[in-house]
Amino acid sequence: MTDDVKQLLGRAFGDEPPLRIDRDEVLQQGRKRLRRRRFFEAGSVIAAVVVAAVGAAALTNLAGSEPERMPPAATSAQPAPNEGLSLPLPPVSTSPPAEPPPSVSLGGLPIESGADMSKQLTDVLYSSDIVAMDEVEVLPGQSGGLPAFQLYGEQYVYEADVVRSDVRGLLRVTVDYVPGQVADCGMIPAPYTGCEEWDKSSPQAFLARYEGSDGERRTYVTTVLERGIRVSATATNTTDRDRAAGTPSSAKIPPVLVRGAGAGVAGTVLPVVRAGWPGRQHDGQPGRAVVGHRLVAVDPGVAAGAFAGPARQSSGGRGADGGGQYSAGPAGQPCRGPGPDGVAAACGRRTATPTPPRHEAEPGREGTTVGGEETPQQDETGPPRLARRLTQGWTSRARTFSNRSGGTADSSIERSTA
């Protein structure tokens, strides 16, 4: 039988033309492909360094400079004066103001204590040699001259078109708070062609790549640092303008990844950044929690009660499980006194929600955080809905995406073995 079929298939050849495969051409193509692959891999490390560098800035800010500029959180003795829900809150014992922290320098990346969080993050990014100020442009539809970290909901977001003479692309960096979660490939928004553990040391960093049929190349890196600060970076080879205009990308790799691919930035910056992680540098500091864009120092034991209690949940705070449940309406917000700019913070019911960046609510787009795909105002009393359609071969285990910042009841994903 096998011979019959083989004989039959052999009859398909007919007159076989001479072989015209050029050995030199194949070798040339192979070398080119190899170069591109090595270049791309090296560039991925740079994206990961963005993560590590910016993450260190966030942590340094959390651990060192906040008590100086932030007043204590409101207690139950200070009810909100306006229409916001007035609910009894558990007492919050605020920590005494810490001594003025020294300025921290991370490998030449100065972080001024007391400065605004967004400004510090932005400064670190521009000091990191990943992107320069004169080669970034704000995205279409956004205001301002120089792209900078901005606060959307509870997430600091940096988005910019990176335009160089030869290459163009988009860089997106996000910093948010995801207590209790650890980084894994499940955090990375689909689609991607492969995900790997980039850095096995603690905290782990995960790296995913995507190569679209339209020529789009995307590298995504995410990590969750100590104390639940998640930092993610996305670099693509297509600018937002080009995407909107339907212009195909001319760059083979994201421009952010081009610079320093062979310059050893990882080797010089990363160890310094690691040394700056608060697990070593800031032991003994009081625990902290993030409420909106305000960072409040509280006693560690009280933090969960203050920011995760049932009473808070009804006013839009986090749920008792710490999973970040949000109510359908805008969150109530206690008075906190003047903010860093000297203007009294809004109290009570929040009437306006900052507009999320355009990519944030779009499933499948780069930089979309886990849990960020769904509508932020989802009614928590309704049945939980699957935020993202899983690609084939993946199964979900009790996925309940109920908040914007990625806090989940259980967002773990396991690879189907079937």
Place this chain on the structure above:
Amino acid sequence: MQDRDTEFGEYLDSRASVMRRTAYLLCGGDWHRAEDLVQTTLTKIYVAWPRIRRDGSVDAYSRKIMVRAAIDESRKAYRRRESVVEDLPELTTPPQGVEDAVDVRRALAQLPAGQRAVVVLRYWEDLSVTETAQALGKSEGTIKSQSSKGLAHLRRLLGSGDLAQTGDSG
């Protein structure tokens, strides 16, 4: 790099024509596409050459790449719209044996890409069901059923006289 080029060059010289035949069958009978497919495969092999040399599985790796590339190619719509030929076809009386070749080629071309890959690997490359399943990343049961369906399809297209009524049923 020089060692890689030398070793790879030797492999290319020794295997290119064999690979082209397999590629020809996988493409459903198009020498131009077959050569493109072989070139794509060889380029990919070049990139991974040190690793696959170390594993000693160059042929298995090349088969896997080629089959997957062929299936990917078959999904592209433009392939179905046109086929490249070197010279304009002339309407002359074909020499003896050519009709056979054309029939088999047409029959192969009408098979779905997955079934064609199974038939080629099983009966042209003489791979076992297990090896074919590994090369295609499918289960053995799928390979058996695809093989059976592929042969039945060929039988129907060729008028049943050429193939016996057996397959991988077991």
